[in-house]
Amino acid sequence: VAVDDDGIIPESLEEHFEHLRRVGELDRIAAIYVVPYFDNPRGATMSLERRARVVEIANRWSSRRKIHVISDDAYRELRYAGEDIPSMKAVDETGDTVIVTGTFSKSYAPGVRVGWGVLPRGLVEPICNQKGNVDFGSPHLNQHLMRRVLEMGVYRAHIEQVRASYRRKLEAMLAAADEFLSPLAGVDWRRPNGGLxxxxxxxxxxxxxxxxxxxxxxxxxxxxxxxGQYAFPAEGEPVRRNTMRLSFGVQTPDNIREGIRLLAEAIRDVM
Incomplete structure (x- = not known):
């Protein structure tokens, strides 16, 4: 499904559903998967209007089989500028369409592999049963650790520190891009408000x-x-082989600046 700066394009989603109906494969679709906050790899955030339209489309095409919307909110906490946008659950008027998932591994600590989900009531038991069959249970130590972190009230303070650190790194990357990449003809990049x-x-x-x-x-x-070629589906949208994903999560601001400088030299060499 095609995307733009506001995330998934509802008209494109509608066209895909219509195509599947024509070829008799609509019953194969059980869910629409979206990353509405600072998606990987583009860093785009879906507008509230788009979120409502995606949920409306899912409901309208659920006449024969229920189609859920899985909202992967892994990067929601990593916002460095602008106002937060309400969850897709906020536009789920019936409460039985949107499944929200999240993780502490992005916002709190990469080594804490603990996730969570907000499900329609009728899906809680079957999904928990299926999860146990697939992964044989999540790590108990990590779950107890995050429970204590939340109970002690230290989660928010840590998140603010994480945001401040990532904000400096993003600013370093964008400043380096302005300095080293902007002189190169045909080179462009997004300026996300969050993510990695x-x-x-x-x-x-x-x-x-x-x-x-x-x-x-x-x-x-x-x-x-x-x-960037690894970020495109095998079918549908054409693969754009002139794209790339740059990550600022691990390196220091100084290393990020040096990395962008080296990238600019490499691009200049192959132009």
Whole structure:
């Protein structure tokens, strides 16, 4: 399904459902999966209007089989600018369409592999049963750890520290991009308000994948990125091989600046 700066495009979603109806495959669809906050890899956030339209589309096409909306809110806490947008659950008027999932591994600590979900009441028992069959149970220690963190009231204070750290890193990456990438013709990038990634587009003549020259040149210079081709579905939207995902989550602001400088040199070498 096509996306833009506001996330999934409802008209494109509608077209896909209509196509599936025509070819007799609509019954295959059980859910619409979305990452409405600072999605991976583009960092886009879905507007409240879009959220309501996606839920409305799911309900309208549920005449034969219930279609749920799975809202993966993993990055919601990682907002560095602007106002928060209400959850997709807020526009689920019936309460039986939207499934919200989240995790503490992005917002609190990467090593705490504990997630949570908000489900329609009728799905709680069957999903919990199925989860136990798949993963044989989540780590008890991590669950008790996060319970104590929440009970002690230290979660919010830690989140503010995490946000401040990531905000500095994002600002370092965007400043470095302005300094080193802006002089390069045809190079553009998104300026997200949160998340962990910056999405960049290069001239169409440059293949950012392993088969292209840029990938090897960048690695030789000591800089690594994720080729954008891995972010596109096998069917549907054309693969844009001139794209890349840049992550600012791990490195220091100084290393981020140096990495973007090295990337700019690599791009210049293959232009």
């Amino acid at each position: 990634y910056v999405w960049a587009e290069l001239p169409e003549s440059i293949d950012t994948g392993p088969a292209g020259r840029l990938f090897d040149v960048a690695i030789q210079r000591g800089m690594f990125y994720v080729p």
